[in-house]
Amino acid sequence: MDYRHVFATNLRRLRTEKGYSQEVLAHEAGVNRTYMSKLEKGGSFVGLEVMVRLAKVLQVEPADFLKVPARRTRKI
Amino acid sequence: MDYRHVFATNLRRLRTEKGYSQEVLAHEAGVNRTYMSKLEKGGSFVGLEVMVRLAKVLQVEPADFLKVPARRTRKI
Numbered sequence: 046m047d048y049r050h051v052f053a054t055n056l057r058r059l060r061t062e063k064g065y066s067q068e069v070l071a072h073e074a075g076v077n078r079t080y081m082s083k084l085e086k087g088g089s090f091v092g093l094e095v096m097v098r099l100a101k102v103l104q105v106e107p108a109d110f111l112k113v114p115a116r117r118t119r120k121i
Numbered sequence: 122m123d124y125r126h127v128f129a130t131n132l133r134r135l136r137t138e139k140g141y142s143q144e145v146l147a148h149e150a151g152v153n154r155t156y157m158s159k160l161e162k163g164g165s166f167v168g169l170e171v172m173v174r175l176a177k178v179l180q181v182e183p184a185d186f187l188k189v190p191a192r193r194t195r196k197i
Contacts, residue, residue, distance in 0.1 A: 048173045048183060090170040093187075097124045097166075107124060111169075111184035 053087035129163035
């Protein structure tokens with residue numbers, strides 16, 4: 046399991062649930078716009094400091110970014 | 122809340138619960154010994170890649186390192 050993609054999936058889900066654009070979240074969390082986009086593509090292993098800043102803006106726990114989404118079982 | 126200390130507390134607790142010394146865990150997770158000691162003192166913001174390697178050796182979820190321990194309420 047590639048945790049860059051676990052983080053990317055959770056970041057995008059939480060960001061959109063909270064109604065933030067990538068641009069606004071990047072600005073408010075003090076994260077470079079390009080780096081934000083790279084993170085959401087699973088292109089980088091984020092550091093805890095950035096994770097905490099993003100969590101603070103989105104008002105979630107940093108651990109929420111690392112939760113593995115339950116596998117969707119396909120109904121046969 | 123300083124998540125370097127949240128991580129440090131959880132890392133030490135999980136490491137000792139699983140019966141690993143800092144030296145053996147550092148070796149098995151491919152982490153520099155001095156860096157491991159610094160992490161357990163809350164002296165650094167760990168990266169997700171190292172967090173995942175440590176979690177794999179300890180057979181825990183990376184999110185377990187970021188759970189905020191419940192405040193111990195003192196009995197009056």
